[in-house]
Amino acid sequence: DQQVKQNSPSLSVQEGRISILNCDYTNSMFDYFLWYKKYPAEGPTFLISISSIKDKNEDGRFTVFLNKSAKHLSLHIVPSQPGDSAVYFCAASEPGTASKLTFGTGTRLQVTL
Amino acid sequence: NAGVTQTPKFQVLKTGQSMTLQCAQDMNHEYMSWYRQDPGMGLRLIHYSVGAGITDQGEVPNGYNVSRSTTEDFPLRLLSAAPSQTSVYFCASSPGLANTGELFFGEGSRLTVL
Numbered sequence: 001d002q003q004v005k006q007n008s009p010s011l012s013v014q015e016g017r018i019s020i021l022n023c024d025y026t027n028s029m030f031d032y033f034l035w036y037k038k039y040p041a042e043g044p045t046f047l048i049s050i051s052s053i054k055d056k057n058e059d060g061r062f063t064v065f066l067n068k069s070a071k072h073l074s075l076h077i078v079p080s081q082p083g084d085s086a087v088y089f090c091a092a093s094e095p096g097t098a099s100k101l102t103f104g105t106g107t108r109l110q111v112t113l
Numbered sequence: 114n115a116g117v118t119q120t121p122k123f124q125v126l127k128t129g130q131s132m133t134l135q136c137a138q139d140m141n142h143e144y145m146s147w148y149r150q151d152p153g154m155g156l157r158l159i160h161y162s163v164g165a166g167i168t169d170q171g172e173v174p175n176g177y178n179v180s181r182s183t184t185e186d187f188p189l190r191l192l193s194a195a196p197s198q199t200s201v202y203f204c205a206s207s208p209g210l211a212n213t214g215e216l217f218f219g220e221g222s223r224l225t226v227l
Contacts, residue, residue: 004155006155009153032214034214034215036216041220041221042220042221043117043203043205043218043219043220043221044156044203044216044218045218046215046216046217049213049214049215089155089156091214093214096210096211097210097211098207098210098211098212098213098214099144099146099161099207099209099210099211099212099214099216100146100158100161100171100210101156101158101214101216102158102172103148103155103156103157104155105153105154105155106155
């Protein structure tokens with residue numbers, strides 16, 4: 001029972017273009033959402049987050065959008081850079097347990113020259 | 114800046130053997146957790162701890178034991194390894210359970226069970 005789903009295992013984008021990574025969730029109790037980035041042979045690192053009271057959060061080249069009615073969030077990277085090539089995990093948590101994260105399966109992003 | 118340190122980085126076990134994956138953090142974080150990463154499955158929570166002396170089960174706890182005798186350390190024990198436990202294991206910490214959700218991860222421990 002996958003409560004957080006990333007239906008695209010991989011994505012290839014040209015340098016300078018926009019990367020859009022998608023995530024769907026089924027648990028309506030989730031109220032906090034995060035994106036993590038993972039390079040090979042390293043642990044995941046926090047990228048950006050959004051609370052369910054917002055529908056958008058921006059941090060430099062990274063923007064996360066939340067559509068609560070559709071139970072869908074997306075991560076936009078503009079412009080994409082080769083160093084963004086990594087696996088991106090979507091994660092979510094319930095109220096009062098922000099650190100107890102449920103992760104998606106990940107999307108491998110490759111930014112080509 | 115050590116952060117979260119996991120040892121060993123690689124380990125090969127035979128079925129039925131036992132071992133302990135070590136995890137230590139030097140950030141005085143109250144919350145610590147263990148995840149396993151498998152292809153197509155993402156990261157799944159094994160066990161977590163909200164402070165010294167307190168542990169609880171996550172999504173996939175079977176076959177694993179944990180204890181939290183100090184704030185700094187959170188070892189994960191495999192009592193009788195099985196091939197299904199072949200995975201990459203990540204330890205993570207944060208200031209608290211109800212904090213921002215920003216976890217600090219170790220570099221991972223790759224375990225192969227033959």
